[in-house]
Amino acid sequence: xxxxxxxxxxxxxxxxxxxxxxxxxxxxxxxxxxxxxxxxxxxxxxxxxxxxxxxxxxxxxxxxxxxxxxxxxxxxxxxxxxxxxxxxxxxxxxxxxxxxxxxxxxxxxxxxxxxxxxxxxxxxxxxxxxxxxxxxxxxxxxxxxxxxxxxxxxxxxxxxxxxxxxxxxxxxxxxxxxxxxxxxxxxxxxxxxxxxxxxxxxxxxxxxxxxxxxxxxxxxxxxxxxxxxxxxxxxxxxxxxxxxxxxxxxxxxxxxxxxxxxxxxxxxxxxxxxxxxxxxxxxxxxxxxxxxxxxxxxxxxxxxxxxxxxxxxxxxxxxxxxxxxxxxxxxxxxxxxxxxxxxxxx
Numbered sequence: 001x002x003x004x005x006x007x008x009x010x011x012x013x014x015x016x017x018x019x020x021x022x023x024x025x026x027x028x029x030x031x032x033x034x035x036x037x038x039x040x041x042x043x044x045x046x047x048x049x050x051x052x053x054x055x056x057x058x059x060x061x062x063x064x065x066x067x068x069x070x071x072x073x074x075x076x077x078x079x080x081x082x083x084x085x086x087x088x089x090x091x092x093x094x095x096x097x098x099x100x101x102x103x104x105x106x107x108x109x110x111x112x113x114x115x116x117x118x119x120x121x122x123x124x125x126x127x128x129x130x131x132x133x134x135x136x137x138x139x140x141x142x143x144x145x146x147x148x149x150x151x152x153x154x155x156x157x158x159x160x161x162x163x164x165x166x167x168x169x170x171x172x173x174x175x176x177x178x179x180x181x182x183x184x185x186x187x188x189x190x191x192x193x194x195x196x197x198x199x200x201x202x203x204x205x206x207x208x209x210x211x212x213x214x215x216x217x218x219x220x221x222x223x224x225x226x227x228x229x230x231x232x233x234x235x236x237x238x239x240x241x242x243x244x245x246x247x248x249x250x251x252x253x254x255x256x257x258x259x260x261x262x263x264x265x266x267x268x269x270x271x272x273x274x275x276x277x278x279x280x281x282x283x284x285x286x287x288x289x290x291x292x293x294x295x296x297x298x299x300x301x302x303x304x305x306x307x308x309x310x311x312x313x314x315x316x317x318x319x320x321x322x323x324x325x326x327x328x329x330x331x332x333x334x335x336x337x338x339x340x341x342x343x344x345x346x
Contacts, residue, residue, distance in 0.1 A: 022085045024092030031078060032089065040096050044074055046153065049096040052178040056171060060104040062090045064163035071158055072325060073134070074287070102168075109166040109199045116194075116201025123188050124155075124198070127181060132156035132205055152182070156205040170199050221316045223337055227300075227307040227345040234300050234307050235270050237344040242274045244343065245336050247296065249274045255299060268302040283329045290326065293317065296333070298340060309344055311337045 029038065036042060040049030048054060066086050069077035078086070094101060120132070128134060134154030153160060173195050176184040185195060227234040235252065242249050250273040254265035275295035283290045298311045314330040314337070 022082075022088035024088035024090070027081075027085055027089050028092050031081070035074060040093065046151070047179075048093055050177070050179050051098055052176070052180070054093065054097045055099045056102065056175070057168065058104040058165075059090050059094060059101050061163045061165075061168060062093055063087065065159065066090070068159040068162050070154070070160060073154060073157065073159075074289075075159070077159070102171075104165065105167040106165050107167060109170055109196050109203075111193070111196030111198070111200030113197070113200040113204045116197035116199070116204075119190070119194055119198050120201050123190070127152040128155050132202060155202050158206070161203065161206045166199050166203060169202055170195055173198055220313055222310055223313050223334075223341060224308055224310040225341045225345050227309055229307065229345070231268060231270065231300060231302040231307050234309060234344060235272070238272055238298050238300060238309065238340060241340040241343040242272065242298075245276075245340060247274045247276045247336070250295060255301075270300045272298045272300070274298075279329075279332075283326070283333075286329060287326045290317075290329070294333075296337070298337070298344075309341050311341065313337075 028036075028040075032045075034043075035045030036048050037045075040054075041047045042050070046053070063086050065075075066078050066081065066089060069075045071077075081089075120128075121130075124132070129152075132155035134152060134157075155161075172182075173185050173190075176182045190198075227237075229237060239249055239252075252270060252272050254267065255269035255271045256265050260266075273295055274297075280294050283294060293312050293314065296311075298309060301308050301310070314333040317330055
């Protein structure tokens with residue numbers, strides 16, 4: 001009887017179009033845990049379950065952070081999630097709090113940004129970086145020395161300033177973050193006017209953000225050109241073009257190597273792996289996620305009488321990475337690919 005009742009409820013839900021509410025824990029595990037840890041205690045990302053953090057931030061701050069990410073840092077913008085999914089993740093993260101969520105107070109705090117700049121240099125820049133930009137790179141161990149138990153966030157960041165209110169910034173300065181190197185302002189001896197000046201200076205960063213627009217659309221994920229040469233000659237042309245771009249050929253292999261039994265590979269699908277190690281290291285230092293498409297690869301495929309040369313489009317990834325600085329590396333790599341493909345088929 002019980003099973004029949006449950007089955008009837010499921011059928012009714014399907015028939016009426018009722019969908020189960022998103023599971024915040026599942027969504028967090030899928031989208032957030034790789035950086036913030038399965039229990040929210042941190043890893044590459046900040047520890048969200050830290051009481052001095054989660055008890056001090058509003059639900060609106062969490063939701064806006066999920067939406068906007070942190071351009072130029074490791075956290076992407078989760079624009080593909082629905083409002084209900086963002087709310088579910090926010091609710092799950094809130095479950096680690098020991099106090100009710102604070103009010104999302106959007107009132108403006110007035111202060112002297114010029115005075116705040118001097119105070120910031122004296123009291124904040126050591127951890128948060130000159131002009132609040134944090135350290136170089138994305139905040140992961142690879143690109144910056146991890147000499148502090150928690151990476152100080154970049155305050156000069158459009159994602160942070162879009163989510164944080166003046167009141168939140170002021171309260172963070174006032175109370176610090178217990179469990180991190182950030183102490184309460186009382187230790188620095190600042191008065192309320194100086195705190196307001198600091199808030200005004202941090203808020204002034206928002207005036208200098210460049211507008212970030214994705215370079216290409218979704219359907220430009222790869223670069224493809226046709227070759228009038230044979231497969232073998234096209235592969236040789238690609239090798240020469242790689243060398244002319246000051247890149248080192250690492251190996252030439254069949255595309256399905258390792259996926260089929262040895263000797264059964266498709267000889268009409270050839271992939272060339274190559275790299276400029278100086279460029280690779282500099283790009284990884286900006287954002288380690290470029291390891292998804294570096295070292296570089298060009299694939300040559302023969303289908304019937306047609307030979308095609310193709311490569312991933314690095315410009316397409318600028319939209320996914322949400323990193324201003326990395327855009328320049330992606331543009332450079334795009335130009336390299338275009339030149340290699342052009343010289344290989346002409």
